[in-house]
Amino acid sequence: MDLLEKCRAYMRADEARDVGLYPYYPTFQGPVEGGQAILDGAEVCMLGSNNYRALSVNPQVIGAAQDAIALYGTSATGSRLLNGNLDLHEELEADLAGFFGYEAALVFATGYMTNLGVVSALAGRGDQVYLDEKAHASLIDGARLAKASGAMMRWFGHNDPDDLARQLAAAPTQSILVATDGVFSMEGDLAPVAELVAVCEEYGATLLVDDAHGVGVFGHGRGVIEQAGMQGRVPLMTLTFSKSLASQGGAVLADAKTVDFLRHTCRPQIFSAGLSPADTAAAHAALREIRRRAGRIPDALAAAEHLRRALDALGYNVAGSASPVIPVRFPDQLAMLSAQRILVDHGVYTNAVLPPACEGYQLRIACTDAHTPGVLEAAIGVFAALREDLLPRYRQVA
Ligand code: PMP
Numbered sequence: 001m002d003l004l005e006k007c008r009a010y011m012r013a014d015e016a017r018d019v020g021l022y023p024y025y026p027t028f029q030g031p032v033e034g035g036q037a038i039l040d041g042a043e044v045c046m047l048g049s050n051n052y053r054a055l056s057v058n059p060q061v062i063g064a065a066q067d068a069i070a071l072y073g074t075s076a077t078g079s080r081l082l083n084g085n086l087d088l089h090e091e092l093e094a095d096l097a098g099f100f101g102y103e104a105a106l107v108f109a110t111g112y113m114t115n116l117g118v119v120s121a122l123a124g125r126g127d128q129v130y131l132d133e134k135a136h137a138s139l140i141d142g143a144r145l146a147k148a149s150g151a152m153m154r155w156f157g158h159n160d161p162d163d164l165a166r167q168l169a170a171a172p173t174q175s176i177l178v179a180t181d182g183v184f185s186m187e188g189d190l191a192p193v194a195e196l197v198a199v200c201e202e203y204g205a206t207l208l209v210d211d212a213h214g215v216g217v218f219g220h221g222r223g224v225i226e227q228a229g230m231q232g233r234v235p236l237m238t239l240t241f242s243k244s245l246a247s248q249g250g251a252v253l254a255d256a257k258t259v260d261f262l263r264h265t266c267r268p269q270i271f272s273a274g275l276s277p278a279d280t281a282a283a284h285a286a287l288r289e290i291r292r293r294a295g296r297i298p299d300a301l302a303a304a305e306h307l308r309r310a311l312d313a314l315g316y317n318v319a320g321s322a323s324p325v326i327p328v329r330f331p332d333q334l335a336m337l338s339a340q341r342i343l344v345d346h347g348v349y350t351n352a353v354l355p356p357a358c359e360g361y362q363l364r365i366a367c368t369d370a371h372t373p374g375v376l377e378a379a380i381g382v383f384a385a386l387r388e389d390l391l392p393r394y395r396q397v398a
Pocket of ligand 1: 183185
């Protein structure tokens with residue numbers, strides 16, 4: 001049996017394709033604008049995007065990316081460590097650090113690489129990494145790399161600071177990284193940041209909050225740490241530019257010495273080209289826009305609240321979410337995939353999510369500032385019309 005035998009034997013995607021229920025790699029034409037998108041030539045209500053502040057189509061953000069290409073070209077052309085470090089990167093880092101209240105920031109090419117690099121650079125032999133059991137794959141993969149270089153990898157119960165405290169009380173070292181998402185990307189619930197800070201401070205552990213989905217949405221744009229009143233108490237924060245910041249890339253925020261260490265030791269940073277000029281400038285313009293709007297509650301939150309209530313009233317189970325992300329659970333893969341297909345056929349796009357990305361089978365809905373009442377009402381109308389089709393699939397959930 002050769003190496004590629006497993007690929008030839010892989011049937012999972014084909015099985016879904018064969019029954020017309022394959023939901024992945026859908027092809028969208030054109031930008032996702034106004035809460036809508038064009039899918040296979042037809043307009044759909046886009047309820048599956050992380051473009052929470054709808055800034056990917058904002059004229060200032062687009063203009064900044066265009067100007068950066070005109071001035072710097074299309075590529076950073078190398079690792080930042082050597083030739084790919086641009087003043088654009090450093091200006092963005094200075095503004096990120098200032099806005100989020102940290103001494104320094106380091107920009108990476110993706111959010112995934114940020115978490116992978118930070119966790120694996122900071123933890124190794126003699127260290128312990130504790131992860132929330134629903135932490136994002138990028139934190140998990142960073143911890144796996146840390147484990148490969150000798151760190152111990154442990155889990156604590158989802159959003160369960162008491163479980164974490166019990167485990168830390170018995171830990172043989174204080175050289176501990178505790179990592180959690182700020183907003184859980186599939187469940188839409190928020191980490192109990194204040195309680196986690198208290199436990200970490202008590203046991204001398206270092207807390208990392210990946211606020212990929214909270215930045216731009218909560219706490220005047222600064223995310224769940226600010227919302228919890230914990231600014232200055234979380235030593236490590238990571239974020240991505242691929243959601244509210246309407247670009248590509250990610251960043252870690254920390255004290256200056258830690259960031260300097262990471263600049264020289266993070267392998268995904270050193271061995272990969274710097275973030276492109278357009279992506280860097282777009283993220284920076286989006287950050288300025290979020291800072292400018294800091295006094296206003298994002299429309300995405302109001303849209304999500306409205307949609308959550310409407311779905312709840314229709315009998316869908318939307319419990320647990322407190323963010324623009326709304327999960328709707330189904331008893332099995334077939335029920336979830338059929339529901340996703342029925343919704344798409346009626347002009348509503350939601351994300352189909354399977355284990356291990358989440359527990360069970362769910363449609364993941366995400367609201368953005370572009371979901372105006374008109375757009376939402378149309379989508380709610382579809383959920384209402386499909387009630388009899390979708391709810392029987394749904395009601396079987398234990
Ligand atoms: N962290 C979390 C919580 C995420 O949800 C994601 C992406 N879905 C990432 C990190 C990775 O971000 P990126 O898309 O920039 O690689």
